[in-house]
Amino acid sequence: MFGTDGISKAFGGAKALSNVSFQVTPGDIHCLAGENGSGKSTLIKIMSGVETPDSGTIILGEERLKSLTPREAVAKGVQVIFQDFSLIPNLSVAENIALSTDLLEKRKFVNPARNREVAAKALDLIGVDLDLDATVQSIPVSSKQLVAIARALNQGVKLLFMDEATTALTRKEIDQLFSVVRSLKEKGVATVFVSHKLDEVQEIAESITILRNGVVTAEGPIADFDRKAISLAMTGLDVTEVRLAPEVPSDTATVLEVSNISSKGRFKNVSFSVKAGEILGITGLLGSGRNEIAEALFGMTAIESGEVSVKGTPIALKGPRSAVSAGIGYVPQDRLTQGLFLNQSIRRNVMASAIERFLGAAGFIKGAEINDTVNTWVTDLKIKTDNPDNPATSLSGGNQQRVVLAKWLAMSPSVLILNGPTVGVDIGSKREILEIIRDKALEGMAIVIVSDDIPEIVQIAHRVLVVHQGEVSAELTDTAITESSLYKELAA
């Protein structure tokens, strides 16, 4: 058996976990659910030796422990797959899977032939075929995850934690991941999932533990819980999904005009325009080019031909700086590497892109105004912190995502591009974030939401472009935007 018995943990004065107990047995597939900041990652960190509990017991097989080091956790079979997978980008697939074993066995010299053999065996155990010699930086995110799982297996995993492991995967890749998890089950590995996507949770998990503010509010077999019951235990509220898109603005000016932009191997002849107050959705499967189009509009992917103009003025998108000075804001999907200065304070992060607005005539920063703005965003976006001067690392994953949103909203751009705005955000807060986006549209901002979250697109967009192999393959407007019509276009 694995789990905890009465674990508590506080950071400063704030209790992240209070008397938390949960259990899984070998071969279980368990879900750990809860709102942003409810304590899921903290519980995982305690079981993997990264954080020390204030009180309570860690259960690992026959052992009952007060605390453990990361090394002991690995030796006892605990492995965690974090969102960034902790792989070494410039090494090959084979080296990433096998190297840690070399270290564990204290081999002095790396033996390439043996690395390949060990890696091939581990991949074979999970039924996955990958190019062993490809560098990890060159393979897609879904493959990186499989490499991380193979490495965990190679290190003798008995208890596998996956903290928001499916956020960057397409449906097909999730299917593959789930079949790998089922094969781990047959080998007696217990898997614990953290995910905000309730439909996936219900599909793969057999049992569930739900946290709210660090306290277990419900647990049991997944069959006892429907979607409503899970979100009720998470939030204490009844969350319903309704269409939030405001009335389409009729006679506002075009703010963003994109004409025939192309980038070789990424996207081709993409054209659209967005009016003030309009919310345009762009969707497509992973690899369709949707992500590249979003990045191109912020100057992060080169546009080789075609034109982008803001308020009638053509702009040269040479990089994020040129996009920002043209009035374009961008909320990236990958908040951990693109969105935040993790070691800097929440306050600095929120202000990072708006700082010019707070320069007084003589170049003095208007401190009081900054404080007001930061406090407003912390309140409006319900960023869970007791002090905005704490570093961004002190926030839970979903709260870091809110800081990225706050940072760009504070800049008040004319065009805001949101790439996966609610990735990693719990379902109660998702609604609130979409409402804030809607309010920004009502104030006249032109908004582009790039997302593969179909219910979200249906809730918020006035118009949707579907991208397929780098080209716009369909355009749906207003009442034609339904979940079934979009799924149909995606599958076409």
Ligand SMILES: Nc1ncnc2c1ncn2[C@@H]1O[C@H](COP(=O)(O)OP(=O)(O)OP(=O)(O)O)[C@@H](O)[C@H]1O
């Ligand atoms: N190093 C730290 N210093 C201060 N507070 C922390 C630290 N790590 C976590 N916390 C706080 O503990 C609480 C629980 O955070 P945790 O990361 O476990 O949440 P989570 O359930 O994983 O949320 P999410 O879904 O957003 O990832 C939060 O209020 C967070 O701000």
Ligand SMILES: [Mg+2]
């Ligand atoms: Mg977390």
